[in-house]
Amino acid sequence: MDHGFTFTPPPFITSFTELLSGGAGGDMQAVGADESSPRVFSRGGVPKFKSAKPPSLPISPSSYFAIPAGLSPAELLDSPVLLSSYNILASPTTGAIPCQRYDWKVSADLFASQKDADFSDFSFHTNSDAAAAQATSFPSFKEQEQQVVEVSKSIASSKNGGGHNGGNKLEDGYNWRKYGQKQVKGSENPRSYYKCTYHTCSMKKKVERSLADGRITQIVYKGAHNHPKPLSTRRNASSGCAAAASAEDLGCVLSASGAGQDQYSAATPENSSVTFGDDDADIASHRSHGDEPEAKRLKEDGDNEGSSGGSGKPVREPRLVVQTLSDIDILDDGFRWRKYGQKVVKGNPNPR
DNA sequence: AAACTTTGACCGGGT
């Protein structure tokens, strides 16, 4: 439907450090906000969760790269690896410019807001089509995707007081209208349903909040915005297309996943993940097989971690894992990668 | 009065 919409992304951010310092784009402050924004965009229509179409690229279990243990998130963010992957250019396949940077920015803000906290459970998870990463204004993208932003439960405290969000103008800069809330099976947290209030926009999101502290534990985006982000007078509207839940609401804990994020583009069609934390590899591996909804799996993993750790703040070395499923992956470094081998490495449940 | 949230009911897909 509507095509012709053009979107001009804000100046690119070159590193997470920059983001953390608030240097880039300061438009995305994590000010008491709430939820985040889309990352993956499918278009129009009435997307259905399970109707996601497979990516055009061949899929196969994948590849991932890991940041050496011991590297702090900040370092990680500032690392050449990320920088390279961050320098996202127009999509090799479509020429579209992904908006993921915004997502990163959001994540960075979240990080910044909790950088004194434990990063170990930070997990960034994506589940979408690479094309999806192209974000906001890509009505031509027809596939249906969903993005999941999962907030780790184990990070103990929220600097910002966690909690609640005020109106429907959420942190991602879009206007959302809540149209339902439900207790879903398998989760003690109520799930809220939101629609983008823009008249022609079909973007939706589901947000789960912890009953205990009101913090968001999971966000799932569905659909795509077919309009530019409305101007906000309330705060920096620019959260870009970003996505993520506000630091405040997330309680400074975030694990995001979804399509739009960068890795997103980097990512791969359909299923990719970036996680921080030791157990993430497991998470990633679980993700790569099995049909269980990603969000649910994540949630369960999170629960397990929490319970097993006892303290709720397991000590782990930060690690970034980007997992993809296609044989030919287009990572966010803009290059196409062809898988030429796979092997199970001792001590690592995930094939390399 | 308008906009938004809440919440029980309804719908439809999956099993």
Added chain:
DNA sequence: TACCCGGTCAAAGTT
């Protein structure tokens, strides 16, 4: 076919 369950609707309540 019946049941389960997630998603949506829409009336009522709230801000």
